[in-house]
Amino acid sequence: MPTPTAPTPTGPTPTEWIVFDFGGVICVPPPDPASEALAAAVGATPAEFWPAYWPDRLAYDAGTTDAAAFWHGVCARLGRPGPDPDRLELLVAGDIAVWMHLKQDTLDLLAELAALADRGVALALLSNAPVEMARHIERQDWARLFRHRVFSADLGLAKPDPRIYRHLCERLDARPSELVFIDDRKENLDAARALGIESIHYTDTPTLRVDLAGTRPLTRVSGSM
Structure with a gap:
């Protein structure tokens, strides 16, 4: 008899997270x-x-x-x-x-990434922002692209405090290895990497696209970007 073929695993696609900073990544410095x-x-x-x-x-x-x-x-x-x-x-x-002068190319990238939700890629926002700015951001149409939005003022602590990254993992119900974090500040990236979170230094959006293409969430959906 031929050797039986193992059944293809079924079930929901595991979620991996791409986490964006706001200042300097989604918005530009004040003109x-x-x-x-x-x-x-x-x-x-x-x-x-x-x-x-x-x-x-x-x-x-x-x-x-x-x-x-x-x-x-x-x-x-x-x-x-x-x-x-x-x-x-x-x-x-x-x-x-x-702080509300936004980078259109980053917004375009966010929309493309959000379209991969059914393939196990999800977006989250992790921002150092006072409470008034946090509530303003939450009311913006583009903020709905993020499944979770985590703001420093709501937690009483801010990046690069390691506790904010631990809270993020708990909020997302994810291991550090299931996150990719994007920020423009070295100290924030270093703190995330120390906890095992893959991190990308943001310089500009075209470079970010290249950097993201080699990360685990997007290699799983290769060809979708």
């Missing part, structure tokens, strides 16, 4: 007009504004400092009075707007 407008809202030039903006930004992203404390700190470093509630609202809105 000059937007930078000038936000700086002018606190009576400063961009050259004065950005050094005063960054010292407390990670704490704001992590949700350990709220918008009022963040903007009072920025104003204090500039020697300006802190904002009243109405001006604070304008500053928060201006801060969101300055």
Whole structure:
């Protein structure tokens, strides 16, 4: 008798995750007009504004400092009075707007990757973002391409803290080896790699396409990109 052929395994296709950062990957750095407008809202030039903006930004992203404390700190470093509630609202809105200049080629890539969902490729977002920006992002049409959206301010910690990557794995119900993480900052990539997450340094979207083509999620669906 001929040797029986083993049956082909059936069942759902295992999910592997491609995880995107937001700032510097999906959005561009603030263009000059937007930078000038936000700086002018606190009576400063961009050259004065950005050094005063960054010292407390990670704490704001992590949700350990709220918008009022963040903007009072920025104003204090500039020697300006802190904002009243109405001006604070304008500053928060201006801060969101300055980071919403999106990279169309990255959005196109996200749409292509999202179309592979039935072949076991899923998208997630892992962003250092304050709560106001997180809620704004969630309302955008393109954000629906991500099956999960994980924001630092909702967790009380931010990249490159290893705990945020552990939380991500738990949220996705995935092992580190089932993730590919894309970010533009070396310290964030190094922290992910230390936990066994394959990571890609983002420089531009055409290069990212080449880099992604050699990753496990896409080699499984070779020819789909």
